[in-house]
Amino acid sequence: MIQAFLLDMNRKDLYKLAFxxxxxxxxxxIGMSAQPQEAVDxxxxLQPEVLFMDLQGPGLQGVLVAELVKQKIPHIQIIVVTESKQHALWAFDHAVADYVLKPLEEVRLSQSLERLRMGS
Structure with missing residues (x-):
């Protein structure tokens, strides 16, 4: 079973993804948060295997969180779940495991989980 942490400033999206x-x-x-600052700690x-996160938020908070977490836990996989394509190039440059656009669909999420499984 994949151990995951979720970060999304939109609580509705956070709970939908968790479900x-x-x-x-x-x-x-194993954990979730709507607050980037508390999420890092x-x-x-918790040392999850995967971080599902939205990069949207005030300023570059999401990007900074992702970079800090990856620096501290190099083996963590990051899956970006967001409404915007604006961070796709950053995600590609930082070798995120996947980039999923909202609204979430079960088929697309299943593809992400398959990528994680294949990459492990």
Whole structure:
């Protein structure tokens, strides 16, 4: 079972993603947050295998969180789940595991989980 942490400033999207991942039977959501600042500490404490996160937010908070987490936990996989394509180039340059556009669809999320499984 994949151990995951979720970060999304939109609580509705956060809970929807948590529900979809738990329902997949492949992911154990060990933590989630709508606050980027608190998320970093929790992620470092919990050491998840995967971070599902939205890069949207005030300024570059999402990008900074992703870079800091990757620096501290180099083996963590990051899957960006966002409404915008604006960070796609950054994601490609930083070798994120996947880039999923909202609204979330089960088929697309399943493809992401398959990528994680194949990459492990």
């Amino acid at each position: 979809m991942l738990q329902s997949s039977g492949q992911v154990n959501v 929790r992620i470092l404490q």
